[in-house]
Amino acid sequence: MRAKVDKPRETALKILYDINEKGAYSNISLNKYLNSLEFESVDRAFITDIVYGTLKWQYTIDYLIEKFSLIKIKKISPWILNVLRTGIYQLIYTDKIPVSAACNESVKLAAKYGHTASSKYVNAVLRNIARNKESLPYPDRSKDTAHYLSIKYSHPLWMVKDWLDLFGDEFTEGLLKANNDVAPFTVRVNDLKISKKELTDILAEDGFEVENGKYLDEALIIKNPSAVQKIEAFAKGYFQVQDESSMLVAKVLDSKPGETILDVCSAPGGKSTHIAQIMKNRGTVISRDIHEHKIKLIEQAKERLGLEIIKTEVFDAAVLDSKLVGKLIGFWWMLRVPVLV
Template sequence: MAIDLPREIALKTIYDINEKGAYSNIALSKQLESNTLKDVDRAFVTDLVYGTIKWKLTIDYIISNFSSTKLKKISPWILNVLRLGVYQILYMDRIPESAACNESVKLSKKYGHAASSGFVNGILRNIARKKNSISYPDKQKDPVLYLSVKYSHPDWLVNEWINNFGVEFTESLLISNNEVPDFTIRVNTLKTTKEELISNFRESGLEASEGRAVDEALVLKNPGSFLKLDVYKAGHFQVQDESSMLPSKILDPKPGELVIDVCSAPGGKTTHMAQLMNNKGSIIARDIHEHKISLINEASERLGISIIKAQVYDALMVDESLVEKADRVLVDAPCTGYGIIRKKPDIKWSRTMSDLKEITELQLKILSAASKYVKPGGFIVYSTCTIGKEENRDLVERFLTNNKEFDFCGFNELLPEVLREYSGNGYIEIYPNINKIDGFFIAKMRKRG
């Protein structure tokens, strides 16, 4: 009774995420690095893990409707075997239902007790038979519960978004959050051109197309193990979503300037700024974690960048030696991350409403400390990869109320044309359901000279 290795790897990863609170991307990378798999199997494991985590609430709702045993009474290993099986049955058309059931039974025999396999077999085959008649909560009677179950998001978050955006926009946002995002890269113009890189990809059997908004963005179809590509090793591109490229474009650093990036790891925006500065000037890139500094240094070396000085430093603390020294400062603040749920679905389950107050206070303190580095006439950009006004517009307004020497600074001329209509007076709000890129907030402020 040989167990299918990709499914077993997926199960172990899902268990670590659901039961041990592991981050999905880190847990998955760890398992993939520990096992030698073909590209097709790596893709299968990735689909199983992200899909099962993404649809967890809906899957649990369905399991609870077919199981006489309450979910909390089911052993964690067996519950995750069931989740994995239900995901294959309901969301993976190319997987035969018999294979999903049989492989789940094998896993339950290894990770459960004698009765587990019969329990798993019965539930999964029953779900497979009746999958087209599964009923969901009534949308008219309880729109929050309906949207929560239908699109697998926690009810408190759905309620929050309905209050902020309305039912129709929220449903559109939930649908978008469950879509698979483009695999987007940034062309490193210090080493190559977009046309040359597209040609190199074509020679490697990969298809690359223009991004949706940013000039230096390309979308790679089925990238597989891109880390093995010669053009990656040679530093011709950096993996980065288009939304994540915008803070650097909006900060608009110039060659020869001093720029400070106070929350810089893993270095995507930092290296982008160096690229925009044509590798001339100086960037101080900081992060509180020692191990993340090495990520910045590794990226800089691979991309051929020499102007970045990476340092361990707590962004909450004001460095007196840099007060009013910087031409431009970037604050890409820690946040709830609700704009990148498409990429990291476990964010939905790891955050709570109580996190919000704590994180907004942290954001305000970091922004206030970082603002001290801006010289008169200089600029500061505040960005998050989340949506909702508390961490974004409201927070920047609080900062401006307390720091009268700063004003919003318009930046429409720096935006791609397709995004200009979404820009306010000094800030832009980006949503995955509207713009088809990660949800982001970016504000730009200038210190009076």
């Protein structure tokens, strides 16, 4: 008889499979599973941590799999690969999960989503990593600083190289460390429907701990955001879940009522809806994306927030109209700035 798997870990595995293998948005897939199943708040937090933590450190985790596995990543089945990723995340990047729990629960998942050999393989890799946790084989910094920093802090090599060229070693490492800090959960007040004070009071009445954002008036930080998208205030369009750094984009753009704005890669709609909100719902925001199912996410957001000026289009941003290209080249030629087409 197969051992019973841990439901929160299995749910995290399914979410990561959706993200890594099906191209799902992390927040949407997470909410889909959390809203469809009854979990206690502690389990919701655990699932969220495994999903986002594994994604954040996946670059490093995959490097370690290559180092400790006799099977190349490309030959590992997607389910087993994601079991390994979640197991390694629990072993290395959490301090409250015992090694035995991380390994044993991963082995159970491997048995369910693979076969007997899969569970033995997962057990061997995870136990080996656990034994070597204090001396993991990171790249030699003295020989290749960029590769070391890339793996150590789980960032793409090309990005690290660019930052090293621009900022130098010390600042780049500090930037990489800061980039791995957990960002606060923020929402954007829809001031077309409600004031910031009114929304803050509603959230407090619903049991949420709320404080002002760091940079923007319309931003609120929610300390305990579990199930916030299931409350009535969300359904009524009083707020949109959006990172504060993402909100800054629309602020910098500084669009005005009556203008026409084109968002060429807009799903799931955070920036487009913010732009429309700043424009006081007057003008036109053309929101494009290459995938029909992602366009539906924008449609849902604009309807919930009451933003009639957003027009959605399925469109490939990599394909430019020839007349538009000509106008762009002419415009940049007048400014004596090169344009890549």
